[in-house]
Amino acid sequence: MNYAPIILSFQLALVTTFCLLIIGIPLAYWLSETRSKAKPVFEAAISLPLVLPPTVIGFYLLLVFSPNSAIGYFLKTYLDLELIFSFTGLIIGSIIYSLPFMVHPIQSGLSNLPNNLAEASYVLGKSRWTTLKSVLLPNIKPALFTGIVLSFAHTLGEFGVVLMIGGNIPGQTRVASIAIYDQVEAMNYAAAHHYAFVLLVLSFVILLLVYVVNGHYFKNIGRARI
Amino acid sequence: MLEFELTKHFGKGKRRFSLDVKAALPTGKIIGIFGPSGAGKSSLLRLLSGLEKADNGFIKIKNEVWSDTNKKIFLKPQQRAVGYLFQSYSLFPNMTVMENLTFAAEKDTPFSKLEQLLNATQLTEKKDQYPASLSGGEQQRAALARALIRRPSLLLLDEPLAALDETIRTSLQSYILSLHKRFRPTTLLVSHDREELAKLCDLVIEMEEGKITQTVTPNLLFGDTQTIDLTSGSYRILTLIRHKGQLIVELVSGKQKIKLALNSASWPDLKSGDTIQLTGTTFNLLSTNTTS
Numbered sequence: 436m437n438y439a440p441i442i443l444s445f446q447l448a449l450v451t452t453f454c455l456l457i458i459g460i461p462l463a464y465w466l467s468e469t470r471s472k473a474k475p476v477f478e479a480a481i482s483l484p485l486v487l488p489p490t491v492i493g494f495y496l497l498l499v500f501s502p503n504s505a506i507g508y509f510l511k512t513y514l515d516l517e518l519i520f521s522f523t524g525l526i527i528g529s530i531i532y533s534l535p536f537m538v539h540p541i542q543s544g545l546s547n548l549p550n551n552l553a554e555a556s557y558v559l560g561k562s563r564w565t566t567l568k569s570v571l572l573p574n575i576k577p578a579l580f581t582g583i584v585l586s587f588a589h590t591l592g593e594f595g596v597v598l599m600i601g602g603n604i605p606g607q608t609r610v611a612s613i614a615i616y617d618q619v620e621a622m623n624y625a626a627a628h629h630y631a632f633v634l635l636v637l638s639f640v641i642l643l644l645v646y647v648v649n650g651h652y653f654k655n656i657g658r659a660r661i
Numbered sequence: 662m663l664e665f666e667l668t669k670h671f672g673k674g675k676r677r678f679s680l681d682v683k684a685a686l687p688t689g690k691i692i693g694i695f696g697p698s699g700a701g702k703s704s705l706l707r708l709l710s711g712l713e714k715a716d717n718g719f720i721k722i723k724n725e726v727w728s729d730t731n732k733k734i735f736l737k738p739q740q741r742a743v744g745y746l747f748q749s750y751s752l753f754p755n756m757t758v759m760e761n762l763t764f765a766a767e768k769d770t771p772f773s774k775l776e777q778l779l780n781a782t783q784l785t786e787k788k789d790q791y792p793a794s795l796s797g798g799e800q801q802r803a804a805l806a807r808a809l810i811r812r813p814s815l816l817l818l819d820e821p822l823a824a825l826d827e828t829i830r831t832s833l834q835s836y837i838l839s840l841h842k843r844f845r846p847t848t849l850l851v852s853h854d855r856e857e858l859a860k861l862c863d864l865v866i867e868m869e870e871g872k873i874t875q876t877v878t879p880n881l882l883f884g885d886t887q888t889i890d891l892t893s894g895s896y897r898i899l900t901l902i903r904h905k906g907q908l909i910v911e912l913v914s915g916k917q918k919i920k921l922a923l924n925s926a927s928w929p930d931l932k933s934g935d936t937i938q939l940t941g942t943t944f945n946l947l948s949t950n951t952t953s
Binding site: 549551552554555556557558559560561562569570573574 | 710711712737738739740741743744745747749751753754755764765807811
């Protein structure tokens, strides 16, 4: 069995999750405390991948990244960056596709914290960044963990977006889910089964980990409060 | 002096609430804020701390301007020397008592100062414990120590003892008094408890519907059940305040200045400087002071 698609899937999931952490935390923080009238617009836009078929997102990204579009042309001409059929393109597509899985748990965790926790930190002279880093994030560890694991698992199982943007280039864009499709098309069910089984087991283990770790965390908190 | 003149509109339509307050208060004192729920007491504290921005007005403490809408000055909460004690303690759950203090302290704060505060709040033995394992009273003591570590010039206490039982409340009142005596921050204390305000405060601000209705000494506001028998005769009124159907008069009796509460309806036209004819009856005594 060729493990390259599985390794590539893991690489994609790792890089995407890391990027989503950097993007998702400030975005969730802003959404959790803004009183802006534009908030529902942002929330709806972030949640779109939950309801849209992945092929729709993939199709529009294909149009945007295409050298015929203004953005694609700019990237190609000035930054020498071609996003279609590339690993970088896959990462950008995956970030957009998995964004709600990172933002929603963190936003919900932050919104559920008592308001005056952040305010207490501000009146102690602490900046918003210090407050987020030292007070808010350490108190939403389960939400952070959920965001990280769900984003990772969701990227791991991605198919439609990857197929539309990345195609099926071995070693570059052929991730595990594409490899399964490829093997089924070639009637090679044994190989497809191998990939599918590995993904099934990994996804189950990851979700099990979320429930066990979060359950353990809340149990410990409960004990500490008695 | 702590001076402020602030207006702020909250909400819209039927939920609209306007705060319009003005006061000049002495620094270094404990000043109570008293009034019904929804009078704007906590909103006033939030404006003073910088957690809310006033629509109009200014805040000045010891000639330092914290905000002035005319001059477009607004110091963020981080830039004001404020200590804020919330009703729900708001200790950081991920930090031990000591970590809560070190997080709040300036970087160059000597360790001895932290220990001194822990000692003053009797939390030395609990310093390595997390807030969840402390009792309500201990949490509030730790929050008080944390609020004082930066030596705030203004300490805001928003019903800090409301959630505690009677015994703990009484002991914490003593903590507040002794810590105030030691650090002398100008302190604003929101409370519904008349006894607490009478015990702790030098002055009490009364608020109603977003406005300050009066600023008086606690005994003047809450009265006293003590009574006095006065000899019939004429007494000159030094000061006079009408408050909720009561007439609070200060007059001289022999070598004493005394404050009495009279029924306002019986004396509709009385003013300061007038002479009042009292006929040997028992009156509610508010306070007495020996005159020189």
